[in-house]
Amino acid sequence: MTPPDPLTPERILEATEDVLRRYGPAKATVVDVARALGVSHGSVYRHFRTKTALREAVTGRWLTRTEAALTEILTASAEPAPEKLRHWLATLFEAKRHKAGDDPELFATYSVLIGESTVVEDHIRELVGQLREIVEEGVRSGEFAVDDPAVAAQAVFDATARFHDPAYAAQWQSPAISAEFTAVSDLLLRGLRA
Secondary structure, three states: OOOOOOOOHHHHHHHHHHHHHHHOOOOOOHHHHHHHHOOOHHHHHHHOOOHHHHHHHHHHHHHHHHHHHHHHHHHHOOOOHHHHHHHHHHHHHHHHHHHHHHOHHHHHHHHHHHHHOOHHHHHHHHHHHHHHHHHHHHHHHOOOOOOOHHHHHHHHHHHOHHHOOHHHHHHHHOOOHHHHHHHHHHHHHHHHHO
């Protein structure tokens, strides 16, 4: 008989996602996660000291997946700043839209968890920081005329909230949403070039 896989934080987080998908955030418990893994709830608590810590870790893992795709655009893309910014915004929008459309139960769960989580603030800081890097790159190359890249980055993030804030998820399936995204992106890019 093959011994069971070792209990790792990653396995616990995967099982937690499954449990959250099945029961929702109000009913899912650490005991449910432990049962899904075939271990005692004490074993789960050895990796995550509280239910809150486990929920924070699951939320952070979910948000980090989006950050990784966006970081790749920053580091691997040789695009000029305006195209990089458009690519970054489109990637963020598509990532959020796919999460909402591909797994609506888990997306709804994360929408609840995000409201309880402190990791969201870190996630937003990371995203705005990435935008700042793109704006700074555009200023250095003369493609953007911006006095304060940090302020401009926050403004871009705020202006595009409809395309990445989970509060707007119901609108993301609209037939007009892609054209609306393009219109907002075009307007922002024109404003940065002014």
